[in-house]
Amino acid sequence: MSDRAVARLRELGAQEVPHPGGTLLLHLERVRDLLASWGARPALQRAGLCHAFYGTDGFATALLPLARRGHLAEVIGDEAESIVYLYAACDRAATYPTLHHTGAAFRDRFTGRVHRPAERARRDLAEVSAANELDLARIDPVFREAWGGELRSLFGRWRGLLSEPARRECRAVLGDGWESAAGSAPCRGNGGRG
Template sequence: MGGLREERAVALLRGLGAERVPHPGGTLLAHLGRVRDLLGAWGARPELRLAGLCHAVYGTDGFPTALLPLGRRAEVAEAVGAEAERLAYVYASCDRGVSYPGLGAEGVFRDRFTGEERRPGAQEVRDFAELTAANELDLARTDPVFREAWGGELAALFRRWEGLLSEPARRECRAVLGG
């Protein structure tokens, strides 16, 4: 992808210590780069690829290590742009237990930071699903223990979300998780 926003994002992530945070497949920074690259291989637009690069900066429901507190969101927005930061925040803020079951089917999205529940728009739901697939597929690819523990559940989730995912993402889900 390249570009100034990506360079600024990587510099920010390095400055926050992402290359020193252990993560399946190496470091958090390596994982974030692989998620960005996978989204790029699927043809995602720049804002979604940048969100993939920063998706865990605030921690996630599945990875609680936050590189930045929420009060510093403006720093991420300055590096990657407002839309990419917003997408990264949406991903990080997702209360998975509440949000995953109804995603794409008039279900609610719950923000785990604020407790707010809302119904996201169609594009936001597709972006969220695509970013989720890229994140989880990278974990399944790089960590056999993760794949063994969660592969079946993820395969079922991505089958339910099939209409939300791009064709390249659907193919990758089948290749990594089976089915």
């Protein structure tokens, strides 16, 4: 399925969309590979590969309109597509600050609907978000300098949602002490990328 997804990304021009570290396609492949290195299940890896299909709260470029969700589901499977939608629909300012709380509210930026995702969905969202942001922080020193403090705070709050390999990657990219940096400042994520 991953090969089919990469082929679809190429058909839609992801290899021509500029992105830190090269192109959007290269970033998406790095996110998938990072999730794989963390031992993520195949559906979560495919979601990481396709996380920007509908655009995101931090990256407006959409490769497919929401009306074509079924087309993406045919390529990557229903479970992976639902994670892609969750990631794309996340209103970061409203959702990120409390995602780590049981029963946290999730605001869908497309519909305005507020709901309470199950723990697995919150973990999936945190894991894809961490892989996305950590790839950007690793590949782009300017990004890391600008957003590293907010990411340390965000991932410090989310440490209970993140897998152990994701927590190790946070330490490697953001430095020691990131787990104690869980301040109360809201984090919108990456300042307009991914």
